[in-house]
Amino acid sequence: MKDQPSPLRETDDDARKLARVLLRSARHAAIAVLDPETGFPFASRVLIATDIDGTPVILVSQLSAHTRALAKDLRASLLTGEPGKGDPLAYPRLTTQCVAEPVERGNAFYERIRTRFLARHTKAKLYIDFPDFLFFRLKPEKASLNGGFGRAYQLDGNDLIIQSAANEEIAAGATEAVRDLVERHPDVEESLAIRLEAPKSGSWRICGIDPSGFDMISSDFLLRYEFETLAVDVDHICSNISKIAYSIP
Structure with missing residues (x-):
């Protein structure tokens, strides 16, 4: 055979x-x-x-x-x-x-x-x-x-x-980093939802970050975005998120 x-x-x-x-x-x-x-x-x-x-x-x-x-x-x-x-x-x-x-x-x-x-x-x-x-x-x-x-x-x-030496450091500063990002850019989550063509389901919020990407949630929907390369710290993650939200398509 x-x-x-x-x-x-x-x-x-x-x-x-x-x-x-x-x-x-x-x-x-x-x-x-x-x-x-x-x-x-x-x-x-x-x-x-x-x-x-x-x-x-x-x-x-x-x-x-x-x-x-x-x-x-x-x-x-x-x-x-x-x-x-x-x-x-x-x-x-x-x-x-x-x-x-x-x-x-x-x-x-x-x-x-x-x-x-x-x-x-x-x-x-x-x-x-x-x-x-x-x-x-x-x-x-x-x-x-x-x-x-x-x-x-x-x-x-x-x-x-996620194989990153920055995991623990990013975990320690994740909550504060997201809070500061939203305070500086109150429309960032809405902009992300539009740019990523998220399902229409009320307001979206960032519910998690890590060196590889970020998560957004709205009601029963969860959206995952993966970066092209691993982020090295929380500032790098927030910079990536801002670029995605506000860069010209």
Whole structure:
């Protein structure tokens, strides 16, 4: 028998960028874990945010079935990517295989994760500090990208992570930097929404920055923009954002 051609394409920078956007622009995801009693896959839905290095973060109740499963086996998969009109299989989606890392309240970066999560999910403030809720960072190990019919790629976990020495410094100054940017340019978020052709959904706001780009949110919509090159500090990020908002098309 002749060898069948591989359905996989060679992974290039465009595929990596699409995968990162699919992961970082998700407000929620399907999560698959292993049922500790039966060993069967168990799927559920979780809210999702990202840490400063792009690692996906979930907030879960210890009473939920998927949390109990993660307590026994830290392996999990996330499915991100929203379908639109027509055939749902024609739209890009990303399956990311992860190893879950619980984030204890005393952890050095717990507050950072809490702040970034609430910036996306403001209603989570109602329960985020309940004692039975906890965060997991889901460290990507590898990923499968389907960019639409005939566009399949395999990625390494590092393709999804922001490899920057500036991560911690940017995380420390992110909230203040965005606040100062908006104070200096009150129309910057509206201008960004127009320039990026964001869906019409009321007011948009910047809900997260990192060396690789920024996130904007409005109601149920989340928009991710990736820079061409990594930013070296918060001033660099704010400069990039201003150029995008106000430069001539």
